[in-house]
Amino acid sequence: MKEGNIKYEELLSYTGKVLEKLGYPKEQAQVTAWSLVEADARGVPSHGVGRLPFYESNIKSKFVFPEAQLEVVHETPLSLVVDGHNGIGPYLAKFTMTKAIEKAKNVGAGFGALRNSSHFGMAALWAEMATAEGFIGMSFTNTRICSVVTYGKERILGTNPICFAIPSAGKTPFILDMATTTTAHGKVEVYERRKKPMPIGWVVDENGDDTSDTIEFQKLYRSPNPYGGHLFLGGAGEELGGHKGYGLGLFVDLLCAGMSMGSWSKETFSKAKGCAVASFFAAIRTDLFGNSAEIAAHVEAILEGVRNSAKAKGHERIYIHGEKEIERHAVSMVDGVELEDTEWKMLGGYAEKFGLQKLEPHKDTIAKKAGA
């Protein structure tokens, strides 16, 4: 354990307790705590325990109802549609993907569309449930609006992430988990704190023009003004392919909201509909295409070919998607999970508020003795 870090299990248990205090039933609390702590352990703090105050505020504003009962509104041997009735995202995602995987086991492929859900955490967590069975996994979700489409200026779509996961015979599957926007808003906030201009291609201003002015953009973004927002992968216009990123983001909304008859990004987080995000999941057996073990070995051979290709000047490694996160997870299981000061403070606040035993960062007493 590294000084200042927190043991995975301790953080998991504490986060679960906080969620129960916020009104989550035990099962919902456990899967949500797991989804948050997994993100921190993988070095993806944007989807980690730092989300707790956001989850709390969603309950307070009646966008999310932790005790909501999910309802399967349509089902076939290959598919199901779930209405989450504005319940808990990770719980609903796990339920829907579990069913999709069951269907894949039975008939070869399974698809789940989910409406009236809430933030489901890292998309990778759900697609990985399929790769754990040796299946191809996919997960998609729309989100609260933040992004502007090509030749638009109004925030109408979300970060709309895509996760494609493919099993391989190597140490780790291929797990591409990506917002279809160029960057997450958390990165803009980092630039704001550092008073740095943003790269062109992240966001546009209220006219829909490129801007690098972090301070002005943040004022706009926090105002009721509906114009200006994040760009999709490829940036503004078409020169660097921004229309492609926009297409991917829109595809996610059509798949998630379209197939579930749910709300598209623009209609999420509204008084009328509540949180109401929509997601989509798929599990596809690789033995639809032959011998699974041979296919997994072939996939790994391709990944090895990519890893071993010539490196750009100044670089020593080509990463496969998912590797960084899985390697960081292994480190976190030994060294403990690293949290930021603001997160320690937030977690401490919940201890006071709910009368929980305060979570303490690890102190390496042996190292201290040796140093004394």
Next chain:
Amino acid sequence: MKEGNIKYEELLSYTGKVLEKLGYPKEQAQVTAWSLVEADARGVPSHGVGRLPFYESNIKSKFVFPEAQLEVVHETPLSLVVDGHNGIGPYLAKFTMTKAIEKAKNVGAGFGALRNSSHFGMAALWAEMATAEGFIGMSFTNTRICSVVTYGKERILGTNPICFAIPSAGKTPFILDMATTTTAHGKVEVYERRKKPMPIGWVVDENGDDTSDTIEFQKLYRSPNPYGGHLFLGGAGEELGGHKGYGLGLFVDLLCAGMSMGSWSKETFSKAKGCAVASFFAAIRTDLFGNSAEIAAHVEAILEGVRNSAKAKGHERIYIHGEKEIERHAVSMVDGVELEDTEWKMLGGYAEKFGLQKLEPHKDTIAKKAGA
């Protein structure tokens, strides 16, 4: 008909004749001619009849065998794997997607993996076969190497296009057909002819560094040097999301080559394997998720929401993916198909070579009379 253009049917018939002279059996010639002329009619000349010399050269270098017999090497109620034995891409794509759609009709979804194929033309053509039935359609293919991955410098992947198509109740389905690279090489060639520097984010040089030097890049790209090449969507490094575009491109190769046990981009166009590109197709019924007509109407309502959102300064229209091409197609059916001078010359060359009746651009004799 517009002066200088060519009637769709005339171009189709002529292209088919040229392909038969090149050794294509009748059926292969017809579907290939259709795929090329469709691209020109839609304003996508990069995939149009201008490809004929490339197709010819593939036969000469024994990368493609027009008379090859396809073989279904694996089949389940949901899926099939086809070995094209280096036959004709559009013919193999049509066969595989037709089968996938049949399977979707029978059981709800169908998947086809295809190996040892050749250039299949516009990806949209095959995904649209599914939307024509009211199904979700997807098509993917790897291609000849041209692109460099994040932190790499060696050309190891192709343009690796993705097509996602979703039926809607509106005039046109949503059809996202995109290379996962930032731009097609055809655009670099346009900049070369105009002696213009390229935007940063299109390509990297032999060290893997950004470059805008079109002339130097083209020298490198045409040399046997394996370094330097196209970038994926998001450009070099991670700041603008280049690792995401690379992830999409790699996903395409894992899906196409991985599931078909075929060659990944790096191994295509080789003496050992021939052309050997790999593709993947999917057809998914939307009634897996409820009432298809209601879902299509809901999809269209989302698209309308996007179309009607506020426009950026200087822009009057937000496009949905596929609209531009379908609108241009309608114009081409009235005005005729527009070809470039180089294409007229190339087509004329085939007339001489094969003793075919020369194709002539339309002359508007009525307009001339009126003007006289």
